[in-house]
Amino acid sequence: MNQSISAAEELAALTAHDASCRLAEGTVSSVQLTQLMLDRIAASQNNAFITVNPKALEEAAAADARRQKGEARGPLDGIPMALKDNISTQGLRTTCASRMLAEFVPPYSATVARRLSEAGCVLLGKLNMDEFAMGSTSENSYFGPVRNPRDPQRIAGGSSGGSAAAVAENLAYFTLGSDTGGSVRQPAAMCGVMGMKPTYGRISRYGVVAFASSLDQIGPITKDAQDCALVLNAIAGKDPYDGSSLMNPLPDYLDALKDGAAGLRIGIPKEYMGEGISEEVRMAVERVAGLLEAQGAIVETCSLPRTEYALSAYYVISSAEACSNLGRYDGVKYGYRTQAYANLAEMIEKTRSEGFGDEVKRRILLGTYTLSAGYFDAYYKRAQQARTLIMEDFRKVFRQYDVLLTPTSPVTAWALGQKHANPLEIYAMDVCTVSVNVAGLPALSLPCGTDSQGLPIGAQFIANTLGEAVLLRAAAAAEKGGKA
Amino acid sequence: MDEFKTVIGLEVHAELDTKSKIYCGCTTEFGGDENTHVCPVCSGMPGVLPMLNRKVVEYCVKAGLALNCAINPYSRQDRKHYFYPDLPKAFQTSQFDQPLCLNGYVDIVAGGQPKRIGITRIHIEEDAGKLIHGADQTRVDYNRCGVPLIEIVTEPDFENSAQVHAFLEALREILLYTEVSNCKMEEGSLRCDVNLSIHREGEPFGTRTEMKNLNSFSAAAAAVEYEAQRQRRVVLGGGKISQDTLRWDDEAGYNYVMRSKEDADEYFYFPEPDIMPMVLSEGYIERIRKTLPELPAKRRERYVQVMGLPMYDAQLLTVSKFISDFFDRTVAAGAQPKAVSNFIMGDITRLLNERGLAPEKVPIQPDAMAELLDLISKGVISNSMGSKVIEIMFEETKSPADIVRERGMAQVSDAGAIRGMCEQVIAENPKIVADYKGGKVKAITALVGQVMKMSRGKANPAMVNQLLEELLK
Structure with a gap:
């Protein structure tokens, strides 16, 4: 292997904060970093990207020009990144990996896209995903499945599979995904990178194509905790366009990284370590506990007794909201419209039959059923009651613990196509992540080694409302312990 | 009078006179070129979120207080789903089981009789767009999409069209005085749906029909008359009333079936997750009450x-x-x-x-x-x-x-000056003076006119009259 290739490999593998240092030193330019990423994206076989931004190099040149004039905007200025394809980008198509929006170019940008652009980031392009973020494998894409860079015969996880795979393959210095039931954390775990789902309302959802409004939250996928803090600093905070975004003051998330694990009270809920969790995953999570304990953390077993209701409540609520949110794709205003139709009703029916994939239709049907008169109380209302109980569980344990430690996914990445026959089996794989969305809490998936086949394992930290800093503190301490 | 009683309830939609729409900053101004008063939010682009306009809540509460309603301290918005091209999100954000205002009334006088009409509820919601039908295509104009509405639902307290008319007049007046709506019927700012049934005295209420598209008070009154008679004919002819939604054709003066019960809509209501519940404090409500005229x-x-x-x-x-x-x-x-x-x-x-x-x-x-x-x-x-x-x-x-x-317009009340003018007029008009003295008492007004003219309107007319009478004795 010649030296220039390995130098490029080394440059591509940098964290965002290290790349930022190189930019600040002037040893590399944003154009160079961007060109490097574009070349790697073009060469990649893993289908992480749906669309490459034709203006990426232009944005990079602008960042370099700013820096030369001494007007660099901050640590992310000139850093190439990419966005999940359900985050609206003005002038650049935003497909949600659906035939329905395959040619849709938004007339406005999501708040997170705007904030990253204002921070000086270079947008490389838009990332593959499960259609409308519905799925846990990134196989439900109109543009074909995402392959796991660690083993291309396996899934990358989902629904933000492209976002996780791109970071794992060094195709972007960081990415954003969206997390409705684990869609940032689970693919991050399966691809061996870090993924955070912040508190509901910490990051604006404006411009993020809605799947389940009361559960959706944007989250960064990064190579380490420091990058996660940097990105969070850039995108978190109140947005006048999102009534559910929180007004609470923003800490500097970088501060949390230094605090170490000493005195940290960590609970391991027993419901998350029992049946269905693979032995290798359990051991990896226990190793993380051991690392933190060695640094002075207090680790104990605790209990979240209502955990068993979370999965059902999640699928009822998310499907109901999805069926409502996806009504607007009717062929009238934008997106796909069927070729031939005799009247309005037929146009809408055929457009939706042809424009949506199977998994999306399954969720719409489920949602329609649970919202129907006569079934509403039995399903939606009870799911909301379960939601309250699950929140109560968490409130109780957080009186005793700063952070909870669990697996992110019960198993490591499975083979592409393996579970197609049984959607319920795939739904069950969300068991470790959905409670967090149902309760609106922040959580983070930390890469914590590999199984015997070399496949990445993720450990999940869960914190109380607005506890992002504690998550970063625990993750940074575990990273340090892992290296030592 | 016949053997039937008519039972009528109204649903009135009033556009609120806020500057901007209910969930975005677009103008609510009427008209404008097609799709010029729109943004990603009100045209239902993927990914947009609503931001509730506080004025809308304030106006609805104000209307509620003026209509003697109780204000719900905890209220919520819900999504009402149906597919139609004038509704870009495929749901209307409205209120279902927790409306802002409940249990009010309006006192009216119809046919000389006072009558109290109950208000069941008032809730806020968004207006839909408009379809423009061309020869070979239909276009959609979203300018009106997201214009705030209140829906006022009455109790079935009306017995005849005169009461309906009087109520609508009273309601319009109240909404105008509270400056909640401009009530311009010609711009669709006030629209009325009528629910009507008939039954014989002592029997339960009959099946009701709903009439839509009543765009003036006289149309509402005419439609009530027509429908009450139609239902009587059907029942007397041995037929049954079916629970239809009817569309009133004001020009033709009759209604026709828009949709029947069989395809009655299911709206899949559920709580709007993007808008936080509205919690109104007593202080807030009282502050609004103080602004009522x-x-x-x-x-x-x-x-x-x-x-x-x-x-x-x-x-x-x-x-x-x-x-x-x-x-x-x-x-x-x-x-x-x-x-x-x-x-x-x-x-x-x-x-x-x-x-x-x-x-x-x-x-x-x-x-x-x-x-x-x-x-x-x-x-x-x-x-x-x-x-x-x-x-x-x-x-x-x-x-x-x-x-x-x-302009020297002050009245001349100087008796000497007026006397001089009167003497001059008497001297110059011997014929009129003769008429007067011959018994035509009214002839004096001609003389008064002459004096007023001479004074260019400034002479005190009462004094002129008095002096002339004196001089002509």
Whole structure:
């Protein structure tokens, strides 16, 4: 292997904060970093990207020009990144990996896209995903499945599979995904990178194509905790366009990284370590506990007794909201419209039959059923009651613990196509992540080694409302312990 | 009278007169080129979120208080789902089981009889867009999408079209006085749906039909008459009323079935997850209550009972809140109520009409109006000279006293000067004088006219009359 290739490999593998240092030193330019990423994206076989931004190099040149004039905007200025394809980008198509929006170019940008652009980031392009973020494998894409860079015969996880795979393959210095039931954390775990789902309302959802409004939250996928803090600093905070975004003051998330694990009270809920969790995953999570304990953390077993209701409540609520949110794709205003139709009703029916994939239709049907008169109380209302109980569980344990430690996914990445026959089996794989969305809490998936086949394992930290800093503190301490 | 009783309930939609739409900053202005008052939010682009306009809540609460409702301290929005191209999100954000206002009433008088109409609820929601049907295609205009509405639902308290008409008039007045809606029917700012059924005395209510598209009060009254008769014919003919939604054709004067019960909609209501619940404090509600103006019915009562005006005057004065306020402020500045009323109903109305001005455009301040009336009551100018002064006040922003002084319009009450003019007129008009003396008492008015003309309107007419009578004895 010649030296220039390995130098490029080394440059591509940098964290965002290290790349930022190189930019600040002037040893590399944003154009160079961007060109490097574009070349790697073009060469990649893993289908992480749906669309490459034709203006990426232009944005990079602008960042370099700013820096030369001494007007660099901050640590992310000139850093190439990419966005999940359900985050609206003005002038650049935003497909949600659906035939329905395959040619849709938004007339406005999501708040997170705007904030990253204002921070000086270079947008490389838009990332593959499960259609409308519905799925846990990134196989439900109109543009074909995402392959796991660690083993291309396996899934990358989902629904933000492209976002996780791109970071794992060094195709972007960081990415954003969206997390409705684990869609940032689970693919991050399966691809061996870090993924955070912040508190509901910490990051604006404006411009993020809605799947389940009361559960959706944007989250960064990064190579380490420091990058996660940097990105969070850039995108978190109140947005006048999102009534559910929180007004609470923003800490500097970088501060949390230094605090170490000493005195940290960590609970391991027993419901998350029992049946269905693979032995290798359990051991990896226990190793993380051991690392933190060695640094002075207090680790104990605790209990979240209502955990068993979370999965059902999640699928009822998310499907109901999805069926409502996806009504607007009717062929009238934008997106796909069927070729031939005799009247309005037929146009809408055929457009939706042809424009949506199977998994999306399954969720719409489920949602329609649970919202129907006569079934509403039995399903939606009870799911909301379960939601309250699950929140109560968490409130109780957080009186005793700063952070909870669990697996992110019960198993490591499975083979592409393996579970197609049984959607319920795939739904069950969300068991470790959905409670967090149902309760609106922040959580983070930390890469914590590999199984015997070399496949990445993720450990999940869960914190109380607005506890992002504690998550970063625990993750940074575990990273340090892992290296030592 | 026949053996049937008619039972009627109304659902009235009023567009709120806010500057911006209910969930975005777009203008609510009527008209505009197609799809020019739109943004990603109100046109339902993927990924957008609603931001509730606080004014909408305030206006709805204000309307609720004016209509004697209880205000719900905890209220919520819900999504009402249906597919139609004028509804870009495929759901209308509305309120289902937790509306803002509950249990109110409006007192009306119809056919000389007082009647209380119950208000079941008032809730906020967004308006839909408009379809524009062309020869070979249909276009959608989203300008009206997201314009805030309140839906006012009444109890089934109406028995006839006169009550419906009186209620709509009273409601319109209240919404105008509270400045919640401009109530422009021609712009669709006020729309009415009618639910109607008939039954025989002592029997349970019959099956009801719903009539939509009633865009004027007279259309609502006509539709009620028509439908009540139609249902009687059906029942008397041995038929059954089916629970249909009917569309009223105002030009043709009949209704036709829009949809029948079989395809009755299911709306899949569920709580709007993107808008936080509305929690209204007592203080907030009381602050709004303090902004309520005195309502027109109360004003009429005061005008008649306290000020002693005829009901006719009270009716005309309260047609516009601006005029009624103008009247009250002029009286407060010291003018005689009946004198103010006469000028408003006479000269001011005439001058507004001649100029095609709305009542709010009266260019006269109440203080100036009171000053003018003071000049008249003190005999400085005559009543008819007052009319001329008002006309000038419509054009120039000068005080009435200045106008009178600058133009020498003050009344002449100097007996010597008037006597001289009277003697001259008597000398110059021997024929009229002869008529008068021959018994034609009315001939004197011709002589008075001559004197007034000679004085260019300034002579005190009462004195002229008196002096002429004296001289002709």
